[in-house]
Amino acid sequence: MSFVFHSRSLACLSVLTGLTAFAAPKVEFNRDIRPLLSDNCFACHGPDTQKVKGGLRLDVRDQALKPAKSGKVALVPGRPSESELVRRLLTTDADDLMPPAESHKTLTASQKELLQRWIAEGAEYQGHWAYTPPVRPEIPPGAAAIDYLVRQRLTELGWSPSPEADRRTLIRRLSFDLLGLPPKPEDVRAFELDTAPQAYERLVDRMLASPHYGERMAIGWLDVVRFADTIGYHSDTPRNIWPYRDYVIRAFNSNKPFDQFTREQLAGDLLPQPTLDQKVASAFNRLLLTTEEGGAQEKDYESRYLTDRVRAVGAVWMGQTLGCAQCHDHKFDPLSARDFYSMGAFFADVKEPIIGRREDGAFVPTEAQAVELARHAETVDQLQRTFEGPHPDLEASFQRWVAEQTAAWEQGNRWTNQAPATANSAGGAQLKVRDNRSVLVIGAKPDQDTYSLSFKALPATVVGLRLEVLPDDSLPAKGPGRAGNGNFVLTEVVAWVERTGANPRAVAFASARASWEQTTLVEKNPYGVWSAASVIDGDVKGNSAGWAVLPEVGKPQQLILGLREPLTLAEGETLVVELQQNHGNGSHTLGNFRLATATDPEAIRFPASWPPPKEIAELIRVPADQRDAAHAQKLWAQFREKTPELAPLRQQLADAKKARADFEATVPRCLVTEQNEKPRVVRILPRGNWLIETGDVVAPAVPAFLADQVPLAAGDRRLNRLDLANWLVAPQNPLTARVVMNRMWRQFFGQGVSKVLDDFGAQGEPPRNPALLDWLACEFRDSGWDVKHMVRLIVLSQTYRQTSTASPEQLARDPDNRELARQGRWRVEAELVRDNALSVAGLLVPVVGGPSVKPYQPDGYWENLNFPTRNYDASAGADQYRRGLYVWWQRSYVHPSMLAFDAATREECAAERNRSNIPQQALVLLNDPSYVEAARALAARVLQEGPKDPAERLKWAWRQTLAREPLPVELDTLSALLKKHLTEYGQDPAAAAAYLKVGLWPAPAGLDPAELAAWTDVARTLLNLHEFITRS
Amino acid sequence: MTYESEVRQYRQQQQTRRVFLGRAAQGMGALALGSLLRPDLLSAAAASTDRWTGVVNPTHFPPRAKRVIWLTMAGGPSHLETFDHKPKLAEMHGQPMPESFTQGKQIAQLQGQKLVCYGPQLKFRRFGKTGVELCELFPQIGSVADEICWVRSMTSEAINHDPAHMFMNTGSQIAGRPSMGSWVVYGLGSDAENLPGFVVLTSLGQGGQNQPIAARQWAAGLLPSRFQGVHLRGKGDPVMYLSTPPGVTRERQQNVVQAVNALNAQHDAVVDDPEIATRIAQYEMAFQMQASVPELMDASKEPAHVLDLFGCKPGDGSFASNCLLARRLAERGVRFIQLYHKDWDHHGGVKHGVELKAAEVDRACMALITDLQQRDMLRDTLIVWAGEFGRTPMSQGGDGRDHHNAGFTIWMCGGGVRPGTVFGATDELGYSAVENPVDVHDLHATVLRLLGIEHTRLSLKFQGLDVRLTGIAGKVIQDII
16 A cells, blocks of 8 residues: 655654644645545445445545445544444454455554544545646745755755765766766766856756757657557557657657647647648557457457557546546546546547558658659659540540450350359369359369369250359469469360260360460470460370460469360260369469350350450440440540550559659658548447447546536537547646656656656555645646746756765665655666667767667567568668667567666556666676677777777776776776786687677777777676666 | 565565675675675575565465466367367257357357357377376377366457467456566565576477467566566577677676676765665676576486487477476476467367377476476476467368357366366357356466465555456366365
């Protein structure tokens, strides 16, 4: 539980039973009582109306003062001894005891006394602190508010603040906090020597103007909004999203007011004439985890996405654990399940595939790219208009084409598709006869196969057979064959008639023609072409030649066989057609086909052209008297696509389109929010179960208990995301400014004013210094949500400038530094660990923004990814040396050296990270090629840029990494290592050579390998120091 | 146990560490350096400085199991072709699945399709004294069937791989919750010297149905990073960044680590920062791991009869090799060992698929049980064999089965479970668990109970809630322990 005794309360308790009432300040509900009730009682006697036991609610005073179901009264103000609550706390009867044993909650004796004293004092409630609008505290004129409010607390406690840190510490602290980079030694020196009264202020302003400020500020924001390069679930495939990261950086750098920042992200698409930047901002709504897993159910994931987004708004702006109300009314805070789903309904209009690949997203071109995009569009547009005509010169040609197509269509009509009575494969494949009479082949895939098809009851006097081979999505390259490239080889067609009690009689073919015959790869083909004729040659030239269609795969083709004699089946007779496919070599068998018969000899004559495709056939079949202008246009459209006269224009158009597509592929894209015309229906899901579709349908709404306080006027209009954004940053909203300032406080002091950053509800921690948080919130809001203004106020405060070295006394009385009688010290964030090493090595490429980059990563780290399996290709060149916040964020496998330093996986919104201290961190800094390479680069800098004298060199290296002078004892340790390794690498040149090859960055020529190797170990030592990765 | 008490305990440990390492700060470096040179000294130092002894200390109940080996059969094994015999389903083969079985249930890829019964594709026979019916392709497991407890009424809430693994591992379908291995180590600490308390090994199947597995399956989630599972890899460095850079000998690496620790100690003398002592201990641990992990991974010195028993070539990355490694990890005191064997996702060709899998896992499972038994470790090592879900009694695509969460089979062995037991049953078609249904929370509660932990008392404060592995549910299956 989170109740913490103040020394004041302790003092009071000790005199509670005594006579001296003067020393006991009143018990404060928000600070002292609510946390106790919430953690121990609310689960059964709180806001969850479904779960209230004994008819007693303790979260609302009116209810707690009324008789419960038992008739007894829990709280009798002023009379603890008559209050049932007290009796149940103190009873020795296990059946009556509260909290009950099975809750595993117990109150300490002093907590029980505190509750009694509160009742004795009148059992007064207060509105929950976070739901009460912040009140700007009075600050004496001339005082700096932050320092005044912090010192007011210290004075109460009888403590004093710490002195200001030295200049070297201050500049290093500011550098990490505002830029995320270490200061250069020359900047440290300059600042140490700058005696002007405004030196510190000027330094701060210089840093706030740096482009790296936005990068630094973005890190925390990207965590809390869960920005990552991949979708998260199952296949965890990439998506286009990095431009959003750059938007965030730009927003901080240009000091975009936080209210506008909020509107653009939640509802950039709903702003009037949104700019490209605002559309990119709306990618916020697309940052959640999505899935491409086969068999995932839409309703399931619709519900997951909704809850994910509600949790995000709760975490980012409201500091509310809205997620708890997914299955039931909130246990501790006044949030109902209805509130939860109503909040989710704000996002029901986000256009997105529920299951499957995300779209490529909107183009995010640079200015030059935008010009080029427009030029391409214009070219394509012009050609398209020319192509679409009119073309009066082609009128005659058009009429001819229509006549030909009509004739061909009539020719096609002479065929009747026949479904086989039986269809078998000799090779064990399965032949499935489908409703359209085609036969799809599945299952076993032998190299050679023969299909036997039998037909009964055919029309009389059949003169020809037609074999259509058809594409299908289930086949390789869409078929029609089963070979990897979609091809097949039909080596022979044999047919005969069977009759019970008689010998079969052969059916002979007279002619064979095909829509396309393959002319490539014919070296071993005795016909020199994969011809139709070879399927009725009786295999005189061997059984491996046959009909094949490369490269015209993936589309229908046909083979027409003329019979020598017309065929009529007598009663009881069966025609058997055998399709032999003896080519071998990689399943060159048919995957999808259909047989037809014709009785009209016209059918097997040479047609002027093959039957038109479906889309033309449908136009041709329209009787002349039903054709209109629209019909003519459609015919013309088909004609334009086919006629040789327009081939050059078609080619030009295709080239222009390809050029455009090629160019477009180089333009960054980003998922953005677009609105569905009709929002998805949102229902309350009982117990969060998406299978139950009986819950009420809800419209977008903000939580009821806050709606009274912060009105939202929309009239009858359905509320939208812009309304939500405006509501979040409305001046009356008690949460947003506090939540954001509390998170910001952590960046500069190591923890929030309330240490629970993501829960401002009853189970969170009331702020240690409520006046301070209120003042920050009011100032932030009243300044026009000016982020830089707040950062500046904080870092200019004396509180911020204190030394972080704790005296034993400070450590003992306030180990967590909650009262800020000193500054904090902590290991820097994962990104900064990397930036720091690359920076002192001189390798850092300080480019701002762009696609994510891939530092070296151990082979096989992604081996458990699939659909598809992936290789990790480390970035080459400059991208290898970019800042940590640009590292490729693979949600299911975050880069291992970032992960070791507690980088968030960004699967869920995270308001803060752990600051762990684990052996993996040592392994990274000692052995990760990125750090070994950085050590070598730093060593090379020492040898090239540093002084000549070895001792001076060590000092130089020390200043580069730690921005201070080494102590003699420190120098001794390093110098011993250097000496030893100089000798060793001198004697082991092979080892030195191997060592110097780690990483892509080449060691400068002309350096002695043994010397460089030994210095690399010195540099590696420095880069591994606790002080090096600590902000103090 | 709450977060506050965890913090209290952590502080106490820090305090001890400070007293131990910080005594007159300047002496500390010497001790750390000395311990680097003398491994025995080091393990003493590391043991007393950084050993996490758990928040459930002492345990709530006398523990029956000291460690867990969890064999995750990833992809979702068909219970109908392994351990749950359904003759009635064979009779119904080809007939429509009665709607009474499927109504209101989740369906994955078969959504909107005609549901047709698909009879068991493999033969079953009886094994052991108990005469339990198992697929005849598992004769080795069958030979130790009397040691095993079969749960044929397992259920899950999730029906797609990723959420179902998450649910089985963390008790939640929301990413970011601690995995069970992390919970167990958080609760109990680990006896392993210079090895992580929670280790993960993965192996691929030969059928190629290798569904992806995310690292979140063994992540510490809300718990501190020190509790995360460490994936020991078959190829390359078993632990990320374990090898020293090329050209840097172990001695030279030691010189660097010594220098780092000495300088850190010298700095601590100035700033008096408790984190520095931890940092020094972690560098010692890391340096030790650089030797201990390769030693662990090298099973080639195992005696021939052991290698024969497992039927594997050490280092071949097979499931059998990983079972052997699991035993080596168990011997070294690792608390939670999780193996993933992939390729159980038989949407098509379930018969051939299970034939392949049986060949890969049958002998290895028997060998693991037998080897532990021979070392008298089976009684306090709990083995769990489980997929993330089972497969439909209906056919998919003519010869496969779809994902299925309404009823499937897992088994447990050793660690205090009742041997030779069959618990629960599915209906006559193998669709729903109808007798003694067990959900994932119950399974977790039972495993924790065997480890001596009352599952409702292992919790962590997060966003105001007492987050537990078992959520707000879970009941111990008394009948099998």
